[in-house]
Amino acid sequence: xxxxxxxxxxxxxxxxxxxxxxxxxxxxxxxxxxxxxxxxxxxxxxxxxxxxxxxxxxxxxxxxxxxxxxxxxxxxxxxxxxxxxxxxxxxxxxxxxxxxxxxxxxxxxxx
Amino acid sequence: xxxxxxxxxxxxxxxxxxxxxxxxxxxxxxxxxxxxxxxxxxxxxxxxxxxxxxxxxxxxxxxxxxxxxxxxxxxxxxxxxxxxxxxxxxxxxxxxxxxxxxxxxxxxxxxxxxxx
Numbered sequence: 001x002x003x004x005x006x007x008x009x010x011x012x013x014x015x016x017x018x019x020x021x022x023x024x025x026x027x028x029x030x031x032x033x034x035x036x037x038x039x040x041x042x043x044x045x046x047x048x049x050x051x052x053x054x055x056x057x058x059x060x061x062x063x064x065x066x067x068x069x070x071x072x073x074x075x076x077x078x079x080x081x082x083x084x085x086x087x088x089x090x091x092x093x094x095x096x097x098x099x100x101x102x103x104x105x106x107x108x109x110x111x
Numbered sequence: 112x113x114x115x116x117x118x119x120x121x122x123x124x125x126x127x128x129x130x131x132x133x134x135x136x137x138x139x140x141x142x143x144x145x146x147x148x149x150x151x152x153x154x155x156x157x158x159x160x161x162x163x164x165x166x167x168x169x170x171x172x173x174x175x176x177x178x179x180x181x182x183x184x185x186x187x188x189x190x191x192x193x194x195x196x197x198x199x200x201x202x203x204x205x206x207x208x209x210x211x212x213x214x215x216x217x218x219x220x221x222x223x224x225x226x227x
Contacts, residue, residue, distance in 0.1 A: 031212065031213060032212065032213040032214075032215075034216070036216075036218075038155075041202075041223075043117075043218040043219060043220050043221040044155070044216075044218050045218065046215045046216070046217070049213075049215050088154075090216070092212060092213065095212065096212070097208065097211070097212050097214065098145075098160065099145075099216055101154065103153075103154035104154055104155075
């Protein structure tokens with residue numbers, strides 16, 4: 001089992017819909033969780049981070065963390081074509097500052 | 112804050128050439144930086160962890176003599192691809208974070224390396 005797993009997709013949603021991206025991790029001691037967006041040919045950029053169970057909202061983005069079930073998700077409301085990108089989930093294992101990245105989920109928002 | 116600058120953005124050179132890529136933290140000090148490689152349509156792969164003032168820690172399968180890392184100051188890490196060959200052509204990205212366990216990574220813009 002990989003340490004951080006994501007469905008590679010592509011996930012295709014219509015413009016204006018909610019896109020739901022999921023990530024599971026294997027280390028129960030993990031403490032910090034990050035979502036990055038990567039456009040084709042570009043480097044990743046930070047979208048959201050979350051440390052505590054529950055939801056965290058920032059604009060159209062909501063990160064959800066459930067440590068008991070070991071998953072973290074990212075919801076994108078009112079999806080726009082400009083949201084089309086690969087979304088990377090990253091987890092810092094407990095006591096470590098070294099991130100482990102999932103392979104990313106490709107999101108396509110079609111007009 | 113937390114800006115990471117990477118240079119050059121693109122390199123095209125002949126096989127056998129050594130190529131140096133620089134990664135700088137512009138507004139913070141980074142005792143640790145990370146180097147990644149990404150092939151087209153594939154995931155980000157950690158190559159090595161660069162530690163200021165000490166040897167880098169390489170991931171399994173990454174040749175330390177091929178990919179030389181120097182982290183001589185708190186704001187600069189360099190990756191040198193020695194005697195590059197076409198199979199080394201890839202997108203190389205560095206990242207750094209502020210001090211602390213819960214800090215996110217801030218990425219440089221990446222270097223696209225093409226070996227002819």
